[in-house]
Amino acid sequence: MSTAQDIPNTPNIPDILSPEFAADPYPVYRALREHKPLLWHEAMQSYVVSRYEDVERVFKDREAAFTTDNYDWQLEPVHGRTILQLSGREHAVRRALVAPAFRGSDLEQKFLPVIERNARELIDTLLDGAAPGTGSGTADLVEGFATRFPVNVIADMLGLDKADHAKFHGWYTSVIAFLGNLTGDPEVAAAGERTRQEFAAYMIPVIQHRREHPGDDLLSALCAAEVDGVRMSDEDIKAFCSLLLAAGGETTDKAIASIFANLLAHPEQLAAVRADRALIDRAFAETLRFTPPVHMIMRQTAKEVTLSGGTVPAGATVTCLIGSANRDGERYADPDTFDIFRTDLTSATAFSAAADHLAFALGRHFCVGALLARAEVSTGVGQLLHALPDMRFEDGYVPVEQGVFTRGPREVRVRYGA
Template sequence: MTALQDAPDILSAEFARNPYPYYRIMRDQHPLIWHEGMQSYIVSRYDDVEKAFRDPVFTSKNYDWQLEPVHGRTILQMDGREHATHRALVSAAFRGNELETKFRPVIERNSRELIERLRGRNPVDLVEAFATRFPINVIVDMLGLPKSDHDRFHRWYTSIMAFLSNLTQDPDVMAEGARTRDEFAAYLIPIIRQRRADPGDDLLSTLCAAEIDGERMTDEEIKAFCSLLLTAGGETTDKAITSMMKNLLEHPEQLDAVRADRTLIGAAFAETLRFSPPVHMIMRQPDEDVELSGGVVPAGSTVTCLIGAAGRDDRHYANPENFDIFRDDLTTTKAFSAAADHLAFCLGRHFCVGAMLAKTEIEIGVGMLLDAMPTVRFSDGAPPEAGVFTRAPTELWVDCTPA
């Protein structure tokens, strides 16, 4: 095991500017690091991150302090029968016929409305005008809430993500997150109670009515799930669209291939999840001492799993520093299931319940963007990425003027 003074510091300004060279050093020389400031062990190799996601010795008890203060108790903190029951209560709405018939039209409508606002704007920042708003608007509409509340939800989403990304524990950010938690509960709990009494044809009503073996979600559990959906569903899709468009614009031959064959959008999404994932780190906590590359992690410790590093591990992928939607060591047909051979959606029992929703949003949103932009290029060069916990360009200015 490596002490922090001998290894890259993930809280340093240099790391935040460009973590990828440091990820390589960590994988090769310091696969297990103890970070005193974060009170966490850090792992970076694919096999170790995969083990932390799959092996039942690893739990999500760290979410008790990481997520609960801002979301309330969520499905991510549950294990065993409780987790299985709650996952079954919510998962049906995010796959299969329910997703296709009920929510695909919602996704298409929101994408179309945002793209209509892009027309005539040139150059345009795709982050501000589309990526950061599209998934939040979709979630608000899926829940059957007023469109007039889109901006309010966007503000709550921004506040909660700041709380979750607050690795240095800034007290002002923590206080703002707590205020958002209270505001969100005061807004949503009365609506949940109204939907129980008078259900509609929306996701919130579906959650209120869902029942398995006589068990239903409480008002607080539905509120916590919606809060989690707002960030987990918003942040990942927001940053995935941004990073995917950047990656394709940097590789015009691959962009041309996707434009010619829209079935390749799924492959471009999967490769983006490997190459530049929206979420770069997820934490776990082992119930027993566990051996990983570089040493033994004691029971009860926090383990920070660097997804962004694992996705570029040359022990697992060929030429991992190259963005390649045609690579043969990443299986697109499995990329949005628990059998995925990337780590961006986690694996095992906590595999992302919204993976198919994200895939559907990406396919529709990016497909419509390409339809609306027959020509597209960077306005002023490729933008830098930003962020440590989650990461993507904060702006993506493009020029759609024909050459």
């Protein structure tokens, strides 16, 4: 069995840090799956895996071969120590402390009204740009809705001041830039570490005040939560809120933008969703497969592991290319086609650990906020479809994706009404 380093160089495959890759990663993903399913990337000091079967295996980790120790350097400098870095009983207890807010009655009764209200408020502002008396106009769904909606929802859930939206958005943008700093740019790293200090200075006093004066919000619930005699410290709560803001803001932002970019590019599927809002789940699931918000997730090997194409030594970083795995022709028929009616993707399980796609990861570190994202997307997409009749791209406009670590349309410019 050859090791990854033994695979000959293939000059016609662009580097994943190249401008060509950033412009359109999907042909590169295809070439990697076919020719270099396991690639040692010198600049990233990481093994890169691109096939569905390998990424699924890393995430499910039935062999206890993969850890999240990489988050010690990838997340902790900007968030502090998070639940993603924990394992065993410590991880199980921390997840039990935070998970109830993101599922079942808490999500439906306490936070769904928050989601619905924030969607209405943003759409009302968006419609202020309509031509007077016509009900028609133009809008950028990214700037006017997608980038603001999830951050406002999270701020409301935590009982924070939405007037600080600009701060929250700046912080999570800095954190995402840190996570995607694959070339080790020192300025990006320094900005991420400043964000941790600024967010702590903002949040710790709020957490301490909420312990003394609890309310009916998620932050108060986190302060009071207890499992097996364990409670979260101020630092634990701050780190979780930082993670929630960055992960929940960035991914839902890009998911909503991508759903509309995909549906507007396929008018017959958009018409089907308009006619049957139950299809929003299918559109979201297919968007997570076809254009996932997060294209890369890393793990670290606890022991030597053999994957397609070679062997990875113990203690190595492994970069899982979700954007590639979700377009693997060995797993999906016609993988480069957006099709909300495809039969090889199950929308009923798309937001659970039994998902067919890999956008939320799998296994014990499956995204705790998946059902919150589903609620936000279902509500936001449904309300936008209702409020913006006959929505279509502005004349001559074609959406352009940007990003390497996370990816989505930088704008989605639409015209609506007559």
